[in-house]
């Protein structure tokens with residue numbers, strides 16, 4: 562998606578996100594935050610959106626969130642204030658293609674339902690690898706394209722509407738696997754139809 566399409570699309574999504582797409586994607590958020598809570602440390606959530614995952618991080622985990630859309634971030638900030646989420650260190654407007662953090666700043670980088678939205682997923686993967694410490698982990702939750710079956714056919718049909726709906730419906734998993742220092746160590750289908758997938762990648766030590 563183009564940056565201007567992200568802004569306009571997520572301006573429309575922000576008021577209804579939690580009760581629509583946010584509801585059907587709950588499983589991935591719970592799964593990824595459980596993994597984070599077992600490992601601890603400094604966490605960066607890229608594309609934090611309305612902050613739906615923020616209440617699920619354990620209180621001792623220090624979470625930084627970034628998002629391109631101010632409309633989505635505004636809602637995340639409201640959750641932090643209303644729910645006293647003191648473990649959330651910072652929420653900043655930022656483009657995931659150029660993360661404003663030093664190399665190796667985080668133990669874990671999480672990106673849920675983000676990678677098929679961003680304009681340049683390969684660059685975003687490279688940036689997430691850069692800010693993750695050697696030996697650290699990158700956790701992705703996303704929908705990835707299916708080659709076969711009627712669902713694959715539906716996904717390809719929706720593909721031209723990416724700017725309107727807010728993500729690419731036929732995004733290939735291969736596009737997140739090209740960063741040399743990252744190794745895929747786990748792949749778990751989530752939900753009954755395998756609509757969403759959890760991927761864990763580790764950064765070479």
Ligand SMILES: C[S@@+](CC[C@H](N)C(=O)[O-])C[C@H]1O[C@@H](n2cnc3c(N)ncnc32)[C@H](O)[C@@H]1O
Nearest residue numbers: 571608609610628629630633656657673674679
């Ligand atoms: C489908 S929402 C997912 C939000 C959240 N991760 C969740 O699971 O509910 C995608 C988010 O990615 C953000 N986004 C899109 N492109 C971005 C970019 N280049 N940099 C940072 N955030 C971006 C959007 O603003 C939106 O909040």
